[in-house]
Amino acid sequence: MSLLRLEDVTRTVLPPDQPALTILNGVDLTVEGGDRISIVGRSGSGKSTLLNLMGLLDLPTSGLLAFDDRPVKSYSGAGRDRLRGAQIGFIFQQFNLLAGRTALENVAMPLLYASGRQFWRRRQLAADMLEQVGLGHRVDSLPDRLSGGEQQRVAIARSLVRGPRLILADEPTGALDLDTGQSVMELIDEVATRTGAALVVITHDPSIAARSRTHYRLDRGILTPAEALAETPAESLVDAAANKIADAAAGAHGERSDR
Amino acid sequence: MSRALTGFLGAVLEAWQELRVHRTRVLLSLIGVAVAVCSLTTVVALGAIVQQANQELSERSSGRPATLYVSAYATDGSTIDAEALDRAWDETVARYGIDYASRVVSSGQSIPFVTGVVQVGTQAVDQPYGEMHRVRISEGHWFSTADEQALAPALVVNSVFWERLGRPDLATHPTVTLGGEKGATAVVVGVTPAATYETEPSMFMLASQLATVQAAQPAADPSADPYSGFGGGQTQYEMWIPPELAEPLLAAVQRDIQAALGDGAQVDVYRQDYAQYGDDPFLVTKLVVGGIAVLVLLLGALGLVNIALVTVKQRVREIGIRRSFGATAGRVFFAVMMESVVATVAAGVVGVMAAVLLVQSPIVHDVVGQGMVTDFPPFPVEAALLGLAAATGVGALAGLLPALVAVRVKVIDAIRY
Ligand SMILES: Nc1ncnc2c1ncn2[C@@H]1O[C@H](COP(=O)(O)OP(=O)(O)OP(=O)(O)O)[C@@H](O)[C@H]1O
Ligand SMILES: [Mg+2]
Numbered sequence: 001m002s003l004l005r006l007e008d009v010t011r012t013v014l015p016p017d018q019p020a021l022t023i024l025n026g027v028d029l030t031v032e033g034g035d036r037i038s039i040v041g042r043s044g045s046g047k048s049t050l051l052n053l054m055g056l057l058d059l060p061t062s063g064l065l066a067f068d069d070r071p072v073k074s075y076s077g078a079g080r081d082r083l084r085g086a087q088i089g090f091i092f093q094q095f096n097l098l099a100g101r102t103a104l105e106n107v108a109m110p111l112l113y114a115s116g117r118q119f120w121r122r123r124q125l126a127a128d129m130l131e132q133v134g135l136g137h138r139v140d141s142l143p144d145r146l147s148g149g150e151q152q153r154v155a156i157a158r159s160l161v162r163g164p165r166l167i168l169a170d171e172p173t174g175a176l177d178l179d180t181g182q183s184v185m186e187l188i189d190e191v192a193t194r195t196g197a198a199l200v201v202i203t204h205d206p207s208i209a210a211r212s213r214t215h216y217r218l219d220r221g222i223l224t225p226a227e228a229l230a231e232t233p234a235e236s237l238v239d240a241a242a243n244k245i246a247d248a249a250a251g252a253h254g255e256r257s258d259r
Numbered sequence: 260m261s262r263a264l265t266g267f268l269g270a271v272l273e274a275w276q277e278l279r280v281h282r283t284r285v286l287l288s289l290i291g292v293a294v295a296v297c298s299l300t301t302v303v304a305l306g307a308i309v310q311q312a313n314q315e316l317s318e319r320s321s322g323r324p325a326t327l328y329v330s331a332y333a334t335d336g337s338t339i340d341a342e343a344l345d346r347a348w349d350e351t352v353a354r355y356g357i358d359y360a361s362r363v364v365s366s367g368q369s370i371p372f373v374t375g376v377v378q379v380g381t382q383a384v385d386q387p388y389g390e391m392h393r394v395r396i397s398e399g400h401w402f403s404t405a406d407e408q409a410l411a412p413a414l415v416v417n418s419v420f421w422e423r424l425g426r427p428d429l430a431t432h433p434t435v436t437l438g439g440e441k442g443a444t445a446v447v448v449g450v451t452p453a454a455t456y457e458t459e460p461s462m463f464m465l466a467s468q469l470a471t472v473q474a475a476q477p478a479a480d481p482s483a484d485p486y487s488g489f490g491g492g493q494t495q496y497e498m499w500i501p502p503e504l505a506e507p508l509l510a511a512v513q514r515d516i517q518a519a520l521g522d523g524a525q526v527d528v529y530r531q532d533y534a535q536y537g538d539d540p541f542l543v544t545k546l547v548v549g550g551i552a553v554l555v556l557l558l559g560a561l562g563l564v565n566i567a568l569v570t571v572k573q574r575v576r577e578i579g580i581r582r583s584f585g586a587t588a589g590r591v592f593f594a595v596m597m598e599s600v601v602a603t604v605a606a607g608v609v610g611v612m613a614a615v616l617l618v619q620s621p622i623v624h625d626v627v628g629q630g631m632v633t634d635f636p637p638f639p640v641e642a643a644l645l646g647l648a649a650a651t652g653v654g655a656l657a658g659l660l661p662a663l664v665a666v667r668v669k670v671i672d673a674i675r676y
Contacts, residue, residue: 082585084584101280105276115266
C-alpha cells in the first residue's frame with residue numbers, strides 16, 4: 001500500500017483565448033511512508049502544479065491520483081479538505097505565515113480545523129511544536145518581528161503540528177541564505193524522520209536535493225527519475241556552484257543581448 | 260457531533276482573532292452599527308413605554324377595556340327624570356351582577372382657600388371608580404366603605420389642591436368647607452398626583468355624598484357655576500366589564516334602561532375605551548417607528564458590507580493558506596460570516612446597553628410620562644432582545660456577500676506567489 005500514487009497524470013489548463021496548455025504530461029510517481037523525495041526542474045516546468053496535485057489542492061485532468069490507494073476523485077470537496085488537513089503539511093517558499101498572528105497562533109491554526117483532543121489542546125501542542133523547532137522563546141512574536149529563517153521554522157512547526165504523514169515543501173529554502181537554508185533543511189529532515197512522515201521537496205538547489213534518497217527531474221511537464229545528482233554532497237555542491245555561475249553568465253549574456 | 264462543536268467553536272475563534280487583528284478598521288465600521296442598534300432598541304423600548312403610558316393615561320380618562328357609558332335624554336327636550344334613571348341604573352347593575360359601576364357627576368364646588376374662594380372642578384363618583392380608572396393615590400387613600408358611611412363628606416383632591424391647603428398631614432383629618440362660608444365640612448382623605456400640565460385644583464367626592472351636600476345648600480346662582488351650564492351636573496353612568504361581554508351587555512343594558520324609562524327618553528350606551536376598535540390602536544405608530552429604525556440599521560449594514568468586502572479581498576492569500584491546512588469551503592464561509600456576526604453582536608450589546616441607559620434616564624421619563632405615569636415599566640426585555648436579534652441578523656446579512664467571495668477563492672491561485 002502506497003501513501004500517495006500518481007499514474008499517468010496529466011494536467012491541462014485552458015487559458016482564455018489560447019490553446020490548451022499541458023503543464024504535466026503522463027506523470028507517474030509513488031510516495032511511500034517515510035520516503036525522502038526531491039524534485040528539481042527549471043522555472044515553469046510544472047513543479048508547483050505537481051505539488052498542488054500531491055497536496056490535493058488540485059485534481060488531475062486525466063490519470064489516477066490516489067491517497068492510501070483510494071482515488072482522490074472519490075472524495076467530496078470537504079472530504080478532500082479534511083484529508084489534507086489531517087495527513088498533509090505544507091511548507092512554502094514565502095513562509096505564508098498569517099500576518100498579525102503570533103507564532104503560537106500561526107502554529108495552532110491548523111489545529112482549529114482538527115477535532116477532539118487536537119482542537120482542545122491546540123495551544124499546548126503548538127507551544128510544544130515551537131519548542132521542537134527551537135523557537136520556544138518566541139511564541140508571542142509576530143511574523144514581521146522574526147527573521148526569514150525563524151519564520152520558516154514557525155512554518156515548519158505549523159506544517160507538522162497535526163502530525164501529517166506527508167510533508168510537501170515547495171522551495172523551502174528559496175527565500176533564505178545558504179547557511180540558513182541548510183539548517184532549515186536539517187530541521188525538516190530531522191522532524192520528518194522523528195515523526196516518520198514522507199517528505200517531498202521541490203527545489204532548484206542541487207545541494208538541497210542531494211539530501212533526499214529518491215530524485216526526480218521535471219522537464220516541461222515530464223517527470224523522470226534522476227540518478228543521484230552526485231555521489232557525494234561535496235560534489236553536488238561543486239555542481240551547484242558551477243550551475244550558478246553558468247546561470248549567471250547566461251543571464252548576463254541574455255541581458256546584454258536583449259539591449 | 261464533536262466535529263460540529265469544534266467546527267463551530269473554531270470558526271468563532273478564527274473570526275475573533277481576525278477581528279482582533281483588524282480592530283481599528285472593524286471598530287470604525289461598528290460605531291455605525293452600535294448607533295443603529297441603539298436607536299432601534301430605543302425607539303422600540305420607548306414605543307412600548309409610551310404605549311403603556313398612553314394606555315394608562317387613556318384608561319384614566321376613558322376607562323379600562325371595556326367600559327360602557329350610559330346617557331339618557333328626554334326626546335321632547337325637557338329634563339330627564341334623574342331619579343328614575345338612577346333607579347333603572349341600579350337595577351340593571353344589580354341584574355347583571357356588575358361589580359364595577361359608577362356614576363360620574365361633574366360640578367364645581369366653591370372652596371375657600373386662604374388665597375380666596377375658588378371654583379374647584381369636582382367629579383362625584385361611586386367607590387369603584389378608583390379601580391375602574393386606575394386613579395393613583397400619592398397620600399392617604401381612595402374612598403373606602405367607611406368614608407361612604409361617615410357623616411362628613413370625604414374628598415380625594417389633586418396635589419395642586421393639597422399644596423394650596425399647605426400640604427397637611429392626612430392623618431390629622433384636614434377639613435375644607437364646601438359651598439362657601441355656611442357649607443358642609445368635608446374631610447380630605449386622599450391626594451392624587453397631578454400631571455405636569457395640571458395647574459388648577461380639582462377633586463373627587465362620592466356621588467352619594469354630593470347629593471346630601473347639594474340638598475343642604477341653598478340653591479346657588481346657577482350662572483356662578485361654570486360647570487353647571489346647559490345639561491351641567493347631569494349624571495353619567497359607566498361600567499367596567501370583561502371585553503368579551505361588551506357587545507351583548509351593551510345591547511342588554513340599552514334595552515333594559517330604555518324599557519325602564521319608557522318612550523319619552525332616548526337611551527344611549529357606548530364604549531369609549533381605547534380598545535373599542537378591536538385593532539391595536541398603536542399599530543401605526545409602531546410601524547412607522549419600526550420602519551425608520553430598520554432603515555437606520557440597513558444603512559449601518561451597508562457600510563459593514565462595504566468594509567467586509569474590502570477586507571476579504573485583501574485576505575485572499577490568507578484564505579488560501581487556511582484552505583491548504585484543512586479548512587473546508589463551508590468552514591471558510593462560516594468563519595467569514597461569523598466575523599460580521601461576532602462584530603455586530605458585540606456592537607449590538609453596546610447599543611442595547613446605551614439604549615437602556617437612555618430610556619431609563621429621568622429626562623426621558625419626564626418627557627414621556629408627563630408626571631402622570633408614576634411607576635414606569637422596566638426596560639422592555641423584548642426591545643433588548645429585538646436589538647440583539649437585529650444586530651445578529653444584520654451581521655449575518657452583511658457577512659453573506661464577503662463569505663460568498665471568500666468561498667470562491669481558488670486556493671491554488673491564492674497561494675501562488
Ligand atoms: N492556471 C494556469 N493557467 C495558465 N497557465 C498556468 C496555470 N498554472 C500554471 N500555469 C503555467 O504552467 C507552467 C508551470 O507552472 P508552475 O507554477 O507549476 O511552475 P514551477 O515549476 O513551479 O515554476 P517556478 O519554479 O517558477 O515556481 C508555467 O508556465 C505557468 O505559467
Ligand atoms: Mg513553483
